[in-house]
Amino acid sequence: MRARAPKPKWMKQIALERIIRLFQLAEQEFKFHPERSHRYVELARKISMKYNVRIPKDYKRRFCGHCYNFLKPGVNCKVRLRKIPTAYVAIICLDCGNIMRIPYKGKRNRTVPIQV
Amino acid sequence: MSITPKNLIRHELIGLLAEVVKSTHPNYIGIKGKVIDETKNTLIIDQNGKEKTIPKAEVTLHFTLPEDTIVEVYGKLLVGRPEDRIKKRIEVK
Numbered sequence: 001m002r003a004r005a006p007k008p009k010w011m012k013q014i015a016l017e018r019i020i021r022l023f024q025l026a027e028q029e030f031k032f033h034p035e036r037s038h039r040y041v042e043l044a045r046k047i048s049m050k051y052n053v054r055i056p057k058d059y060k061r062r063f064c065g066h067c068y069n070f071l072k073p074g075v076n077c078k079v080r081l082r083k084i085p086t087a088y089v090a091i092i093c094l095d096c097g098n099i100m101r102i103p104y105k106g107k108r109n110r111t112v113p114i115q116v
Numbered sequence: 117m118s119i120t121p122k123n124l125i126r127h128e129l130i131g132l133l134a135e136v137v138k139s140t141h142p143n144y145i146g147i148k149g150k151v152i153d154e155t156k157n158t159l160i161i162d163q164n165g166k167e168k169t170i171p172k173a174e175v176t177l178h179f180t181l182p183e184d185t186i187v188e189v190y191g192k193l194l195v196g197r198p199e200d201r202i203k204k205r206i207e208v209k
Contacts, residue, residue: 014127
């Protein structure tokens with residue numbers, strides 16, 4: 001089967017600019033219109049998937065991995081440092097209860113030894 | 117961020133200031149505000165707190181770009197879902 005042709009560079013460039021712009025708008029609009037922020041995240045994800053463009057690293061953790069809501073610490077999410085069984089940052093979405101875990105130190109460094 | 121008059125058709129309209137200057141329907145003329153959402157055939161503009169939905173195909177719009185340039189656009193060129201507009205479209209002359 002013939003593979004799908006990749007999208008041209010200029011298209012991907014515009015897609016990336018639009019994704020960045022949408023996340024900036026989501027940040028601005030969140031205080032008074034959070035539903036618009038959620039919608040902008042949805043649009044950014046659609047563009048990212050359609051043109052196969054990665055969402056920039058700074059914005060990757062700004063939305064919930066389960067319900068895709070825009071997250072603002074203190075308002076609709078909790079950020080905690082947890083050490084057991086490994087060291088990780090926990091981002092807890094208060095709308096759907098999903099927990100995103102980001103290990104820092106590496107999963108191999110367990111802080112609690114495994115019981116044999 | 118480089119929204120230029122040339123790539124406005126493909127770029128993000130949400131967040132720009134827009135004004136309707138010409139329309140086949142008289143009640144749409146004069147609607148002015150920030151674009152907050154977009155669908156295949158419509159733009160939703162926030163005018164002083166009220167959300168106005170206007171069909172793209174029926175209007176001519178003035179967009180205010182970041183460098184304070186104003187671009188006049190036929191709405192017909194903007195028809196299409198926001199994620200589809202990034203693909204190049206043939207210009208109507």
